[in-house]
Amino acid sequence: MMMEIQPEPFLTFPESWHRHHLLDLESLSADELMTILNTAAAFKSETQGFRRKLTALQGKTCANLFFENSTRTRNSFSLAARRLGGDTIEFTSAGSSIAKGETYIDTARNIEAMTADIMVVRHSTPGTPLRLSKHVDCCVINAGDGPHEHPTQGLLDIMTIWEHRGSLEGLTVALVGDIAYSRTARSNIWGLKKLGAHVIVCGPATLVSRYWEDFGVEVVYSLDKILPRCDVLNLLRIQFERQHTRPFPSVREYALLFAMNRERLARAKEDILIMAPGPINRGVEITPDVADGKHSVILDQVTNGVAVRMAVLWLVSGARDRKESSR
Amino acid sequence: MMMEIQPEPFLTFPESWHRHHLLDLESLSADELMTILNTAAAFKSETQGFRRKLTALQGKTCANLFFENSTRTRNSFSLAARRLGGDTIEFTSAGSSIAKGETYIDTARNIEAMTADIMVVRHSTPGTPLRLSKHVDCCVINAGDGPHEHPTQGLLDIMTIWEHRGSLEGLTVALVGDIAYSRTARSNIWGLKKLGAHVIVCGPATLVSRYWEDFGVEVVYSLDKILPRCDVLNLLRIQFERQHTRPFPSVREYALLFAMNRERLARAKEDILIMAPGPINRGVEITPDVADGKHSVILDQVTNGVAVRMAVLWLVSGARDRKESSR
Amino acid sequence: MMMEIQPEPFLTFPESWHRHHLLDLESLSADELMTILNTAAAFKSETQGFRRKLTALQGKTCANLFFENSTRTRNSFSLAARRLGGDTIEFTSAGSSIAKGETYIDTARNIEAMTADIMVVRHSTPGTPLRLSKHVDCCVINAGDGPHEHPTQGLLDIMTIWEHRGSLEGLTVALVGDIAYSRTARSNIWGLKKLGAHVIVCGPATLVSRYWEDFGVEVVYSLDKILPRCDVLNLLRIQFERQHTRPFPSVREYALLFAMNRERLARAKEDILIMAPGPINRGVEITPDVADGKHSVILDQVTNGVAVRMAVLWLVSGARDRKESSR
Numbered sequence: 001m002m003m004e005i006q007p008e009p010f011l012t013f014p015e016s017w018h019r020h021h022l023l024d025l026e027s028l029s030a031d032e033l034m035t036i037l038n039t040a041a042a043f044k045s046e047t048q049g050f051r052r053k054l055t056a057l058q059g060k061t062c063a064n065l066f067f068e069n070s071t072r073t074r075n076s077f078s079l080a081a082r083r084l085g086g087d088t089i090e091f092t093s094a095g096s097s098i099a100k101g102e103t104y105i106d107t108a109r110n111i112e113a114m115t116a117d118i119m120v121v122r123h124s125t126p127g128t129p130l131r132l133s134k135h136v137d138c139c140v141i142n143a144g145d146g147p148h149e150h151p152t153q154g155l156l157d158i159m160t161i162w163e164h165r166g167s168l169e170g171l172t173v174a175l176v177g178d179i180a181y182s183r184t185a186r187s188n189i190w191g192l193k194k195l196g197a198h199v200i201v202c203g204p205a206t207l208v209s210r211y212w213e214d215f216g217v218e219v220v221y222s223l224d225k226i227l228p229r230c231d232v233l234n235l236l237r238i239q240f241e242r243q244h245t246r247p248f249p250s251v252r253e254y255a256l257l258f259a260m261n262r263e264r265l266a267r268a269k270e271d272i273l274i275m276a277p278g279p280i281n282r283g284v285e286i287t288p289d290v291a292d293g294k295h296s297v298i299l300d301q302v303t304n305g306v307a308v309r310m311a312v313l314w315l316v317s318g319a320r321d322r323k324e325s326s327r
Numbered sequence: 328m329m330m331e332i333q334p335e336p337f338l339t340f341p342e343s344w345h346r347h348h349l350l351d352l353e354s355l356s357a358d359e360l361m362t363i364l365n366t367a368a369a370f371k372s373e374t375q376g377f378r379r380k381l382t383a384l385q386g387k388t389c390a391n392l393f394f395e396n397s398t399r400t401r402n403s404f405s406l407a408a409r410r411l412g413g414d415t416i417e418f419t420s421a422g423s424s425i426a427k428g429e430t431y432i433d434t435a436r437n438i439e440a441m442t443a444d445i446m447v448v449r450h451s452t453p454g455t456p457l458r459l460s461k462h463v464d465c466c467v468i469n470a471g472d473g474p475h476e477h478p479t480q481g482l483l484d485i486m487t488i489w490e491h492r493g494s495l496e497g498l499t500v501a502l503v504g505d506i507a508y509s510r511t512a513r514s515n516i517w518g519l520k521k522l523g524a525h526v527i528v529c530g531p532a533t534l535v536s537r538y539w540e541d542f543g544v545e546v547v548y549s550l551d552k553i554l555p556r557c558d559v560l561n562l563l564r565i566q567f568e569r570q571h572t573r574p575f576p577s578v579r580e581y582a583l584l585f586a587m588n589r590e591r592l593a594r595a596k597e598d599i600l601i602m603a604p605g606p607i608n609r610g611v612e613i614t615p616d617v618a619d620g621k622h623s624v625i626l627d628q629v630t631n632g633v634a635v636r637m638a639v640l641w642l643v644s645g646a647r648d649r650k651e652s653s654r
Numbered sequence: 655m656m657m658e659i660q661p662e663p664f665l666t667f668p669e670s671w672h673r674h675h676l677l678d679l680e681s682l683s684a685d686e687l688m689t690i691l692n693t694a695a696a697f698k699s700e701t702q703g704f705r706r707k708l709t710a711l712q713g714k715t716c717a718n719l720f721f722e723n724s725t726r727t728r729n730s731f732s733l734a735a736r737r738l739g740g741d742t743i744e745f746t747s748a749g750s751s752i753a754k755g756e757t758y759i760d761t762a763r764n765i766e767a768m769t770a771d772i773m774v775v776r777h778s779t780p781g782t783p784l785r786l787s788k789h790v791d792c793c794v795i796n797a798g799d800g801p802h803e804h805p806t807q808g809l810l811d812i813m814t815i816w817e818h819r820g821s822l823e824g825l826t827v828a829l830v831g832d833i834a835y836s837r838t839a840r841s842n843i844w845g846l847k848k849l850g851a852h853v854i855v856c857g858p859a860t861l862v863s864r865y866w867e868d869f870g871v872e873v874v875y876s877l878d879k880i881l882p883r884c885d886v887l888n889l890l891r892i893q894f895e896r897q898h899t900r901p902f903p904s905v906r907e908y909a910l911l912f913a914m915n916r917e918r919l920a921r922a923k924e925d926i927l928i929m930a931p932g933p934i935n936r937g938v939e940i941t942p943d944v945a946d947g948k949h950s951v952i953l954d955q956v957t958n959g960v961a962v963r964m965a966v967l968w969l970v971s972g973a974r975d976r977k978e979s980s981r
Contacts, residue, residue: 053713059380075743089402102606113629279756302767386707414736416729429933440956
C-alpha cells in the first residue's frame with residue numbers, strides 16, 4: 001500500500017548544511033550560498049531533459065503562507081515542492097482566519113499542526129519569517145518580508161549570472177532602479193558581495209540611498225556613467241503599486257535616464273547580461289527589443305527560480321530531518 | 328505505464344463499516360464512532376514519523392464543494408485526501424457556476440460526472456449534504472451545514488480527548504460559549520453522549536438553550552459553578568460574524584464570565600484538558616497563557632483533524648467500493 | 655530516489671498525430687478528430703472501473719492560464735492532467751501580474767520558463783491562443799477564446815454523440831439558442847460537419863446568422879419546424895452575462911419558442927439525444943423533466959470532457975516530445 005521510495009539519491013546531502021530556515025542572504029556564508037547553487041544546478045539538470053519527478057519531499061507538506069498576494073512566487077515554490085514529490089497547501093490572507101481575528105502566529109502554528117513540514121512565508125512586515133521561525137518547529141522560508149529581503153529571488157538572480165559566467169568573482173553587477181523599496185536589491189547585494197562581485201546601485205536619488213556605501217557598495221545616480229564597465233545589469237521594477245509619493249517627475253523621464261534600450265546597449269560591454277525580475281514594464285525600465293534580445297537572461301531567471309527553490313526546500317527539510325534522527 | 332499499487336494494506340478494512348456518507352454524528356453508533364477513531368489513530372501513527380505517503384485513495388478524486396468559505400477545514404480535507412494518494416478538486420461558490428444560475432444539485436452532479444468519488448460539502452443550509460447524498464452516487468461528507476452538524480470537527484475533538492484519556496466513559500465534558508449557533512457543539516454532544524461522557528453546555532442564556540436537557544445534557548449558565556468537576560473544557564468561538572443581534576452586553580463582560588484564564592485554571596481539576604476549535608479569539612474565550620499552557624490541546628485538535636478526515640475518506644469510499652464490487 | 659515509470663503503455667502513440675497545439679476544430683481533419691475520440695475512449699475505459707492513475711504526463715506540468723474565469727473547464731483540465739500523473743499550476747488574471755502591467759505574452763513566457771510543458775489558455779479575445787503558440791515553445795490548448803472556438807467543448811459534445819450512436823455520419827444535429835455569441839457552437843459546427851453530420855443552427859434571428867449557410871449549415875428560426883427530423887439537440891446556454899442588448903423580448907418568450915420540454919419531446923424522434931453544455935438554466939432552454947429524463951446525456955458530456963482533455967493533453971505533449979527526441 002506504500003509507494004516505494006528508491007533509496008539512492010542522485011545527490012548526497014551536503015554535510016556542511018545545517019540550517020532549518022532560509023530567512024535572508026545576509027547571514028549566509030559564501031560556502032552556504034555555493035551549496036545552494038550547486039544543489040540547484042543538480043536539480044535543474046536532473047529534472048529537465050527527462051523531466052523526471054523526484055521523491056526527495058515525498059510524504060512531506062509544504063505550506064504557502066502568503067499574507068501578501070503573489071501568483072508568481074507562490075506558483076514557483078509550489079511547483080518546486082511538487083516536483084520533489086511533496087504536497088502543498090495554500091494559505092492566503094484573503095478569506096482566511098486572519099479575517100476572523102486570529103494572530104498570524106496562531107495561523108502559522110495551526111498550519112504546522114496540520115503537519116506542514118515547511119512553511120513559505122510572505123508578509124509586508126520585515127522580520128515576520130524570523131519571528132515565525134521562533135514559534136514553529138517546521139522549516140521557514142522567507143518569500144519576501146516587506147522591503148527587507150527576498151532570499152530566493154536573490155539566489156535565482158545570482159544563479160543566473162553564475163551559470164552564464166562560471167563565477168561571480170570580480171564581476172561588476174549593477175542593480176538599477178528602485179533600490180529603496182526593494183527586498184530583491186537587498187538580497188542581491190548581500191549575496192553578490194559574499195561571492196566576490198563588485199556591486200553598484202544606480203537610480204534616481206529618491207530611490208537610492210548612500211547608506212549602502214558603508215557596506216562596500218558603489219552608489220551612482222547615472223546609468224550612462226557606469227554602463228561601459230558593467231558585466232551585469234539587473235533592472236529592478238519600479239513598483240508603482242507600492243509608492244504613495246512620486247519618486248520622480250514622470251515615467252517618461254525615468255525611462256529617458258534609466259531604461260535599457262538599444263542605444264545604451266551599444267555602449268555596454270559586448271557580453272553584458274541583462275536581467276529583470278518580472279513582471280517587467282516594457283518601455284519603462286527596459287525596451288522590448290532589449291527584453292527579447294540576445295543579452296537578456298530574463299527567462300533563465302524564472303527557470304532558475306524553480307531550481308533554487310527545489311534546492312532550498314530540500315536543504316532546509318533535510319537538515320531538520322537529520323537533526324531529528326540524531327536525537 | 329501504471330504506478331504500482333502495493334497490495335498489502337497496513338490496515339484491513341473494518342467489516343462492520345457500511346456507510347457511504349458521513350452526514351452527522353447523531354445517527355452513528357458508538358461502535359461506528361470507535362471504528363473511525365481507531366482508523367484515525369492508525370493513519371496518524373503511520374503517516375507521522377516516516378511521513379510516508381499512502382495510496383489508499385490512489386486514482387480517486389475528492390471534490391471540495393464549499394458553498395461557504397473556509398480555508399482551514401478545506402485545507403485539512405484536501406491534505407487528508409492527498410496524503411492518501413488521492414486527487415482533489417476545489418469548488419467554491421465565488422466565481423462558480425452558481426453565479427450563473429445553476430442549482431446546487433446540478434453543480435454537485437456535474438462535479439460527480441467529472442468522476443469525483445467523494446464530495447466534501449459545506450453549505451449554510453442545514454440538511455444540504457443529506458439532500459445531495461440522495462442525488463449523487465458518490466460519497467458525501469458533511470463539512471458543516473449551517474448550525475446543524477460538523478461531524479469531522481466533533482470527531483477530532485473527541486479523538487483528542489480519547490488520545491489523552493484513553494476513554495470517554497464517565498468523563499465530564501463542558502462545551503462553553505456559543506451553543507445556539509454552533510454545529511460543532513451539536514456534533515460534539517451526539518458523539519460524546521454515545522461514548523459515555525457526561526456533557527454540560529454552558530454560556531450566556533441567550534446562546535444556550537434548555538432544549539438540550541431533553542437529551543440528557545446538563546445546562547448551566549455559570550462557568551464558575553461547573554469548573555471544579557470538568558475533565559474537559561471545549562471553549563467554542565463566539566462567531567461574531569454570524570450574529571446580527573448582540574447576544575451579550577459586551578465582549579468584556581463575556582470574557583469576565585466565560586473566558587478561561589489563569590485564575591479559573593487554578594480552580595479546575597489538575598489534569599483538565601482545554602480545547603478550542605480555531606481560530607481562537609485570544610482574550611475573549613481564552614487568555615494567551617491558557618491557550619499556550621500545558622493543559623491546552625488546541626494544536627493536537629488540528630493534527631487530529633487531518634487524521635480523522637483521512638479515516639473518514641477511506642471508510643466511506645471503501646464501503647462504496649465493496650458494495651460496487653459485490654454487485 | 656526516482657519513481658519508477660512503467661515502460662509499456664496500454665496505448666501506443668498514434669503515428670499520424672503531429673500537432674503540438676489544439677487551437678480550433680476548424681483546421682482539424684476528420685482523421686485527426688477520430689484520433690482524439692479514440693484516444694479519449696481508451697482513457698475513459700482505462701481510468702474508470704479500476705480508477706487507476708496513469709503516468710503519461712509524469713514529471714510534466716500543465717499550466718491553466720485563464721484570463722477569463724471558469725471553475726468548470728479549469729477543473730476539468732486540471733483533473734485530466736493530474737489523472738495522467740502531471741502537475742498543474744493555476745494562473746488566473748485576478749491578482750496576477752497582469753494587474754501589474756505585464757503583457758499576456760510575457761505572462762505566458764514566464765509560465766513556460768517555470769518549465770510548463772502545456773498551457774491551457776482562455777481569453778476573451780479571439781485568436782489569443784494562436785498568437786501565444788507563436789511566442790512559446792510549449793504546447794498550447796485553446797480553452798475558449800471569446801466567441802471564436804472552444805475545441806475541447808466541441809470534442810466532448812461530439813464524443814457523446816459518437817458514444818451513443820457509433821458514428822456521426824448522416825446524423826442530423828441541431829444547435830439551438832445563442833449561436834452568435836457561442837464558441838461552443840462554432841467548434842461543434844466544424845467538428846460535426848467534418849465527421850459527416852448534417853448541422854442545423856436554430857434560434858431567434860437576433861442570435862442566429864445566415865452566414866452559416868455558406869458553410870453548408872441549415873439555418874432555421876423555428877425549433878418546432880425541425881424537431882421531427884433531429885437526431886440530436888444541443889441546447890446552448892443563453893449567456894445572459896455576455897449580452898448588453900436584449901436579443902429577445904423576454905425569457906418567457908424564449909422558453910415558449912425554444913425550450914425543450916415534455917410536449918416538444920413527444921414530437922421528437924424516439925431515440926433523440928438531448929445535450930446541453932452546463933451550467934443549464936432550468937426552465938429557460940430546458941425544463942427539469944427533460945434535463946433529468948432518459949434522453950438527456952448532459953452528465954455524459956461532463957464525464958467525456960475529462961476524457962477528451964486527457965486525450966488532447968497526451969497527444970499534443972507526445973507530438974512535441976517525439977519531435978524533440980528526433981532532433
